[in-house]
Amino acid sequence: MDDAPENLSALRKLMVQQGYQTFVATSGERALKIARRVHPDLILLDVMMPGMDGFETCRQLKSHVATQGIPVIFMSARTETEDVVAGFDIGAVDYISKPLRMAEVCARVRTQLHIRSKSETQEEQAERLRTIVNNMAEGLLIIEADGRIQFTNPACDKYLGYQENELAGRAISELLNPLVAQEYLDYFERYAAAPETAHSHGTREVIIRHRNGSSVCMDLTLTPMYLRQPLFIGLLHDITHHKQSEDALQRAAMVDPLTKIANRRHFDTFLEKEWQRSMRSGLPLSLVVLDVDHFKLYNDTLGHPAGDACLQQVAQAIASHALRPTDLAARYGGEEFVLLFAETDGDSAYLLAESIRAHVESLQIPHPRSTTSAWLTVSIGVATIKPHQLDNTESLFVAADRAMYVAKEGGRNQVQATQTGSAAMEAVKALVMR
Numbered sequence: 001m002d003d004a005p006e007n008l009s010a011l012r013k014l015m016v017q018q019g020y021q022t023f024v025a026t027s028g029e030r031a032l033k034i035a036r037r038v039h040p041d042l043i044l045l046d047v048m049m050p051g052m053d054g055f056e057t058c059r060q061l062k063s064h065v066a067t068q069g070i071p072v073i074f075m076s077a078r079t080e081t082e083d084v085v086a087g088f089d090i091g092a093v094d095y096i097s098k099p100l101r102m103a104e105v106c107a108r109v110r111t112q113l114h115i116r117s118k119s120e121t122q123e124e125q126a127e128r129l130r131t132i133v134n135n136m137a138e139g140l141l142i143i144e145a146d147g148r149i150q151f152t153n154p155a156c157d158k159y160l161g162y163q164e165n166e167l168a169g170r171a172i173s174e175l176l177n178p179l180v181a182q183e184y185l186d187y188f189e190r191y192a193a194a195p196e197t198a199h200s201h202g203t204r205e206v207i208i209r210h211r212n213g214s215s216v217c218m219d220l221t222l223t224p225m226y227l228r229q230p231l232f233i234g235l236l237h238d239i240t241h242h243k244q245s246e247d248a249l250q251r252a253a254m255v256d257p258l259t260k261i262a263n264r265r266h267f268d269t270f271l272e273k274e275w276q277r278s279m280r281s282g283l284p285l286s287l288v289v290l291d292v293d294h295f296k297l298y299n300d301t302l303g304h305p306a307g308d309a310c311l312q313q314v315a316q317a318i319a320s321h322a323l324r325p326t327d328l329a330a331r332y333g334g335e336e337f338v339l340l341f342a343e344t345d346g347d348s349a350y351l352l353a354e355s356i357r358a359h360v361e362s363l364q365i366p367h368p369r370s371t372t373s374a375w376l377t378v379s380i381g382v383a384t385i386k387p388h389q390l391d392n393t394e395s396l397f398v399a400a401d402r403a404m405y406v407a408k409e410g411g412r413n414q415v416q417a418t419q420t421g422s423a424a425m426e427a428v429k430a431l432v433m434r
């Protein structure tokens, strides 16, 4: 922009020669209009103009959001320091003195365009990265070597229930369990001491404390980075849903579909665990085996679906007696149920078995053709053992089964118990006695 047409045409010619697309204006108003319309990469502004001068034009360019980013170079015969400083204060990027030396104009224009194109790419890149970080589904954390959180993205804040910037400055130990946090801190320290030798920490499943106190299960991928200082980029991936369905599947695999109490597989695992515990503690373990009396007859008389419903009722009654965390009731097969009472001696187990028997009888499930009772009944065998290294669970089952058959033969609807002692211990004792 210049009010002198000869200056304008000389400048235009020069710019066109350099390969720039050029627009000219002889007044501030016209220059503003063109600037808003074509959004040029650079504006050369004459300072002294009739009407709106160059400084005012520049002020207006800078006050308008669409034009404030366009670099302005002043051209003026007024080259006193205060004029030049005033030009820069208004927001110019350069100040060229008149009369113009065209080679100098070209050099200054080239420099400004170069700076602008570079800073634009940097800004664009930063903007792109910001958009990605703010919109990605994964939670992002930047952690410093001392375990302090430097930055979190919105997904991370959302997963963990925090406001924007609320996590910055906090320690990761506030989010993780102390052992896991210490493991990470040790890793950070190792990496900070020798960044070139340390390996990536990879991905692991962690339980993170939500702001509301609950726990969320997440995959945390940690990548070390050296950006003027050692930093750790954490990526959080929510696996709570995945975990829930995994847990549901696992639970389903432990439950008998008909009666909804533990299945045989679960019982065997449970027994194995309690057996080991009992060996360490020296406390007795009692196994109760129950079999529904004349159940074939029940099915034959009332039909298989009635048999199923009856098994469900019996299962619930039995399970209601497994009250302690060390007790477990399970359907072991067909119409056979088992209960484990850990840390329970023979007398207590007998009493428990007797109350289960009475409970089933009290359900008064009609069994029209039973020769034992008008109601459905169960026969129960109890075996108790203080297991030793050389014993196995099999022998406990055999003992309880035998007791159960004694109950069947003794007229059904009764409990029979056997104190097996420890078969292995008995064998050892027998050897010593010899």
Ligand SMILES: Nc1nc2c(ncn2[C@@H]2O[C@H](COP(=O)(O)OP(=O)(O)OP(=O)(O)O)[C@@H](O)[C@H]2O)c(=O)[nH]1
Binding pocket: 258, 291, 292, 293, 294, 295, 296, 297, 299, 303, 304, 305, 306, 307, 308, 311, 333, 334, 335, 408, 412
């Ligand atoms: N309705 C139903 N019946 C089952 C199920 N599993 C096993 N049974 C039946 O349970 C019956 C078990 O019969 P038996 O082992 O001969 O013994 P019982 O008739 O109970 O007689 P005792 O044990 O001698 O008192 C069989 O007829 C099986 O078909 C089931 O899931 N549902």
